[in-house]
Amino acid sequence: MATLEIRDLHVSVEADNATKEILKGVDLTVKQGETHAIMGPNGSGKSTLAYSLAGHPKYTITGGTVTLDGEDVLEMSVDERARAGVFLAMQYPVEIPGVSVSNFLRTSATAVRGEAPKLRTWVKEVKEAMERLNMDPAFAERNVNEGFSGGEKKRHEILQLELLRPKIAILDETDSGLDVDALRIVSEGVNRVRESGEVGTLLITHYTRILRYIKPDFVHVFSAGRIVESGGPELADKLENEGYESYTKGGVSA
Ligand SMILES: Nc1ncnc2c1ncn2[C@@H]1O[C@H](COP(=O)(O)OP(=O)(O)OP(=O)(O)O)[C@@H](O)[C@H]1O
Ligand SMILES: [Mg+2]
Numbered sequence: 138m139a140t141l142e143i144r145d146l147h148v149s150v151e152a153d154n155a156t157k158e159i160l161k162g163v164d165l166t167v168k169q170g171e172t173h174a175i176m177g178p179n180g181s182g183k184s185t186l187a188y189s190l191a192g193h194p195k196y197t198i199t200g201g202t203v204t205l206d207g208e209d210v211l212e213m214s215v216d217e218r219a220r221a222g223v224f225l226a227m228q229y230p231v232e233i234p235g236v237s238v239s240n241f242l243r244t245s246a247t248a249v250r251g252e253a254p255k256l257r258t259w260v261k262e263v264k265e266a267m268e269r270l271n272m273d274p275a276f277a278e279r280n281v282n283e284g285f286s287g288g289e290k291k292r293h294e295i296l297q298l299e300l301l302r303p304k305i306a307i308l309d310e311t312d313s314g315l316d317v318d319a320l321r322i323v324s325e326g327v328n329r330v331r332e333s334g335e336v337g338t339l340l341i342t343h344y345t346r347i348l349r350y351i352k353p354d355f356v357h358v359f360s361a362g363r364i365v366e367s368g369g370p371e372l373a374d375k376l377e378n379e380g381y382e383s384y385t386k387g388g389v390s391a
Pocket of ligand 1: 152159177178182184186
């Protein structure tokens with residue numbers, strides 16, 4: 138069982154020649170097979186946590202540890218993290234001009250699997266995964282995220298998730314901007330990967346809508362750079378009804 142352990146994580150960014158601490162002691166353990174939802178107000182540091190785990194160079198780790206099965210994740214390069222099984226679906230996926238979806242997926246799969254997938258089975262694998270996500274096959278030849286609609290970008294993230302089969306999947310607002318049908322299709326994709334029991338999922342979201350499709354085992358409230366409360370799925374309903382005021386009141390939210 139793979140386990141991601143985040144202990145007292147502190148992260149800063151350099152902005153306007155000043156260092157700003159964003160994560161102020163995050164503690165979280167995610168095991169393979171578990172689904173954790175993280176909810177919290179805008180600017181509380183959720184995406185910063187996601188980027189820090191994936192190794193974005195903009196974020197400086199100033200304290201704490203992150204390990205995957207005891208291995209120091211913070212020591213790993215971005216590529217090594219991906220190979221170790223950490224996957225990030227970004228809140229705002231970036232365009233990669235000149236690189237087709239098809240090439241991008243094959244390169245990623247080669248890196249993660251340690252060898253190039255056999256072309257014949259690979260083409261079939263991609264085609265079937267795209268069909269399951271109701272994606273037009275023509276997308277395979279388009280440049281990554283170039284001119285993709287918001288919903289198309291999110292489906293492309295889930296396509297990667299299905300093909301790369303990580304140990305730990307961090308999904309940063311994969312539900313935002315999806316229409317009801319797309320939300321269902323994307324959730325089904327996440328659930329397919331989940332049902333394998335081989336992935337631990339960190340689902341960052343603002344809406345309990347997605348939690349109707351993807352049932353979390355744990356819900357965490359993120360506020361001002363740390364987890365301030367953890368509970369079961371019922372916590373999500375409480376947040377939906379009451380908002381975050383009781384967590385941010387009396388303090389600064391970010
Ligand atoms: N590269 C950066 N440069 C400057 N400030 C940053 C940078 N990245 C994050 N921040 C700041 O850190 C804080 C947390 O941002 P983050 O994107 O992690 O929040 P979030 O919880 O994901 O919010 P949202 O719900 O709106 O997506 C914000 O105040 C943001 O402006
Ligand atoms: Mg965010």
